[in-house]
Amino acid sequence: MNNASTSPTPFNSSAGQSTDIVIVGAGIVGLAHAAHAVANGLTVTIIDRDHHAAGASVRNFGHCCITAQSGELYELALTSRKYWLEFAQQAGFWASEAGAVVLARTEAEMNVLHELSAVREPGQVELLSPAGTRDRLGAAVSDADKTHDDGTHHGAWPGLVGGAFLRDDLRVDPRTTVAKLAEWLSRQPGVELHWNTAALGFAQDSQGVTVQTSRGELHAGQVFVCVGHDVDYLFPDLAAEHRIQRCALQMSLAAKPSGVEFAPAVLTATSMLRYPAFTDMPAAAALRSEVLENQPELLEIGANVMFTQRPDGTVILGDSHHYHRTADPFLDESVTTALNTEISGRIGTQLEIIQRWQGVYASSDVAPILVREIQPGVTVVSVTSGVGMTLSFGLAHRNVSHLY
Numbered sequence: 001m002n003n004a005s006t007s008p009t010p011f012n013s014s015a016g017q018s019t020d021i022v023i024v025g026a027g028i029v030g031l032a033h034a035a036h037a038v039a040n041g042l043t044v045t046i047i048d049r050d051h052h053a054a055g056a057s058v059r060n061f062g063h064c065c066i067t068a069q070s071g072e073l074y075e076l077a078l079t080s081r082k083y084w085l086e087f088a089q090q091a092g093f094w095a096s097e098a099g100a101v102v103l104a105r106t107e108a109e110m111n112v113l114h115e116l117s118a119v120r121e122p123g124q125v126e127l128l129s130p131a132g133t134r135d136r137l138g139a140a141v142s143d144a145d146k147t148h149d150d151g152t153h154h155g156a157w158p159g160l161v162g163g164a165f166l167r168d169d170l171r172v173d174p175r176t177t178v179a180k181l182a183e184w185l186s187r188q189p190g191v192e193l194h195w196n197t198a199a200l201g202f203a204q205d206s207q208g209v210t211v212q213t214s215r216g217e218l219h220a221g222q223v224f225v226c227v228g229h230d231v232d233y234l235f236p237d238l239a240a241e242h243r244i245q246r247c248a249l250q251m252s253l254a255a256k257p258s259g260v261e262f263a264p265a266v267l268t269a270t271s272m273l274r275y276p277a278f279t280d281m282p283a284a285a286a287l288r289s290e291v292l293e294n295q296p297e298l299l300e301i302g303a304n305v306m307f308t309q310r311p312d313g314t315v316i317l318g319d320s321h322h323y324h325r326t327a328d329p330f331l332d333e334s335v336t337t338a339l340n341t342e343i344s345g346r347i348g349t350q351l352e353i354i355q356r357w358q359g360v361y362a363s364s365d366v367a368p369i370l371v372r373e374i375q376p377g378v379t380v381v382s383v384t385s386g387v388g389m390t391l392s393f394g395l396a397h398r399n400v401s402h403l404y
Contacts, residue, residue, distance in 0.1 A: 018219035019043040019192070021403075022211050023226060024199040024234075026050075027057035029381060029388055030226035031181050032396035034191065035087050040404050043190035045218055046182075047211075049198040053178045056228055056388060059251065059359035061308045061316050062177065063100065063265040064170035064390045067124060068275035073368060073391065080394030084170055087393065091184035093177045094311055098263035100169040101128075101136050102271065103346060104162045108290045109269050111283035113164040126165040133163035137262040156260060156348045171265060172389070173310050199225070199234065202378045209377040222403055223378045229362035231382055232325075235374055243366050244384055248327035249319040249359035250336050254351035256313030268305045268346065270298050298342070301335050305342050315351065317343050319359065321386075327360055361386050371399065 021037050023030045026048035037044045064084060069077045088095035104110045110127075117125040128136060134157045186193040198214040208221035225234060229246045232239035272278035273288055292299055302321030309315050320335045336356060344351050361383075364370065368385030381399060383391050 017045075017217075018207050019045045019190070020221055021045070021400075022047070022209070022218050022220040022223045024048075024211070024223065025226035025228065026178075026182055026193065026195070027053055027055055027226065027228055027388070028178055028181075028392045029057075029228070029383060029395065030224065031178060031185060032083075032087075032392040033224045033226060033381070033400055034185050035091075035181065035393070036083070036396045036400040037403075038185065038188050038191060040400065042400075042403070044185075045192045045194070045220065046185070047194045047197040047199060047213060047218070049196070049214075051195050053182065056359060056361040057178045058174050059249075059357060060174050060361075060389055061265065061306065061318065062172045062174040062310070062389070063306070063308055064172065065100070065265075065275060065387060066168045066170065066390065067100070067120070067166035068169075068267075068271075068277045069387070069390065070276040070280050073276065073385075073387070076369075076391045076394035076398070077387075078168075078394070079397055080391055081168060081170060083393035083397060084172070087181065088172070091181050093180040094173050095177075096171040096263060098169075098171050098265075100166040100265040100267055101133060101262075102164045102166065102267045103133065103157070103160060104164070105159050105269070106161060106290060108283065108287045109272065110162050112272050112278055112281050112287055113162070115281040115283050116277060117164065124167050126167065128163040128165055130160040130162055133157065133160050136163070136165050136264060137266070157346070158348045159345075165264070166267075169265060171263070171308060174316075174389070175310070202375065204376060221377065224399065225374075225378065225380045226382070228382055228388070229360055231362070231370070231380060235380060238370075238372060238374060238380060241366075242364050242370050242372075242384065244370070244382070245323045245325055245363050246327045246360050247363040247386060248322045248324060249361070250331055250339065251316065251318035251357055251359050252336060252340055252353050253355035254315040254317055254340075255354050256309075257315065257347065257349050257351060260347060260349060261313065262309055265308045266306060266346070268342075270303045270305045273299075274304050297338055301338065303339060303342075305339060305346070307343050307347075314354070317351070317353075323363055327358070329358065331356065331358060361388065369395065371395075 020042040211218040364384035
């Protein structure tokens, strides 16, 4: 399903077309800003250089990773969760409060989960036994899928010593969510959405800001530039100052596995080495040492071994992390094989791969978020930590609330 589009005709510049806000970029961060603006009675024009969303917003797991954030990101994620659910109801896209399950195969992994559970409110991080973990994942126990007298488990979800249920995480479908949100926004009074329209520059005018585009001029009191990892295309000095790189991911889609259905997102030890709520725990150091000793190949490719099941039953698998200013398009098959083999072993069944792709998102070692007024009325917004879906509505709420 492609995003709703408008005819690619020039703007009526002679009429001085103006709205309260112009948003450059129709990925999830830009559309979240538009949704909050519309909810507060502001008029909005959204432009995007592509014909429909094709970037990070559609290439991810569809996992809103609320629980695994910390500090400022955790507060933004909690706000984002509220508005994800509100706008899902209004715009009609699928959003599930299915949470996430972290699989633990060693005591070092369980130690991290114990520590996180102890510092969070009761029930947010629910510690699970092996059987409880499988129950959360909906794994049916049969003669071919049960715990044997020697304590070993055969069949689905083998090798567990326990796990944890992350209550507050959300699931959306990345292939359809942005399209449905864009389509809904395009139908709202006071909203214009123009695809195949690139921003070329910004200047002050009597109404606030003139946006020069590939199809004419737009005018607004406030502009939000939400172009993800492409900040350097418009503002190279800012991108260099914030040390923005492109993080390239290798991901796959598997056909629906026979007899396997699970609603939560599924995380593993490598996930606990990437998200701040886990890495903040004292036990994370021992876990890193354990993974480095037993599976160094996963750390070498920057693996976050996790997976989610879409509403149609297909399973999104991933992912690796490699950092470049310009990402090479070539995928190393050994990386994808390592990820998919590990995930097949976690689920306990061979997976049929039907698609592969490269994800790309903005990354920075300076800060996880970039919000900068580059000139009066022009604010650059980029999530530079790989959690754009998670933070999108919370970050947009904070930015747009300053306007009213």
